[in-house]
Amino acid sequence: MATNQEDVKLLGPLGSPFVCRVNIALKLKGIECEFVEEDLRNKSELLLKYNPVYKKVPVFVHNENPISESLVILEYIDQTWKQNPILSSDPYQRSLARFWSKFIDDKIVAASFKSAFTIDEKEREKNIEESSEGLQVLENELRDKFFGGEEIGFVDIAAVFIAFWIPLVQDVSGLQLFTAEKFPKLYKWSKEFVDHPVVKKSLPPREPLFALYKGRYQSLFNASK
């Protein structure tokens, strides 16, 4: 538990899946954190100070030490606050968690976003296919209630993008990216995951994010007409 001596900050827009990962981990651990909302069109001096290399969010700052990259931050949080571990202590299980989290980032996140937010039809089809292939691989991989077993762990947290953001992108675009018919196990997982009490209170409000994406989607396709 963070003591009075500890200074814990999280910088980023509330609507980012990468910020949400960090939020879930902190709430699981019971760590209080000062959230600094960032407007990415007008980055704060604090953000530029703490992440001069990428200027990317989230930035997590613990006692003035800044850390970037959401998966790197999750590892730090898990090593620093040991309660409710999100990574197994077994080296092989840890490797698998790291592999699958990287897989989600490399194969699913960008492809799913681009499935909706791409004007070029060929490019869009390619992304829909890549996203679908990635989700199928994860569908085959899921064996328990959560990727972490009976409790949520590192991969579940990394996969919050699939449980919350892909359905949003789907509703905005009308595409059938992630349905119970196509990915029954993963779909069931996504429902259980967003219903988990810790996850529930870590997710951003859905409506304003839907409106933001819808606006972006419409202006993209209207501009291209």
Add this chain to the structure above:
Amino acid sequence: MATNQEDVKLLGPLGSPFVCRVNIALKLKGIECEFVEEDLRNKSELLLKYNPVYKKVPVFVHNENPISESLVILEYIDQTWKQNPILSSDPYQRSLARFWSKFIDDKIVAASFKSAFTIDEKEREKNIEESSEGLQVLENELRDKFFGGEEIGFVDIAAVFIAFWIPLVQDVSGLQLFTAEKFPKLYKWSKEFVDHPVVKKSLPPREPLFALYKGRYQSLFNASK
């Protein structure tokens, strides 16, 4: 040290920088390993068995447990065999090492390769610029003899691509990607690093790799004429 009960295998082509990373870590730890040379145009059944998702190299196999992704493998090796640690035990130092290794993979590796092996001139220029920007950020970051301090560590091992493969790509293409004038600290580091006794015996032989790249380079540009 690996005992007789342990089965340690590394699958991949000897000329891959990602395979070399694992090789350096194993040699630093004094772990004996069966090396299974892979021809990427004709992947072995063993490779497809152990890495059905990506079919990518390297695959590291410890007592029948396969692990993919070179940085994930390095973490596993460091946790499994504690001697000569490559990651600090301090959570913040570990985060920095993970951040910079990912930075090398995301910002430098592909861009440097594509600086030479791209026909489209605009695309090539973009990659040269991106590679140069990435190297400059690392140049500013290097404070000690090695990224790991007085001893080589995680980031140095990840950066073997810069020390050995970029000079190769440079010699093959005639481009000035990585010179003592542009990046004095990083250049000095690269010399010390490849001269380190453990690194020296982990690197692939230069001449056949040079010939391979030269052939690839010539056929690419001849085919485009």
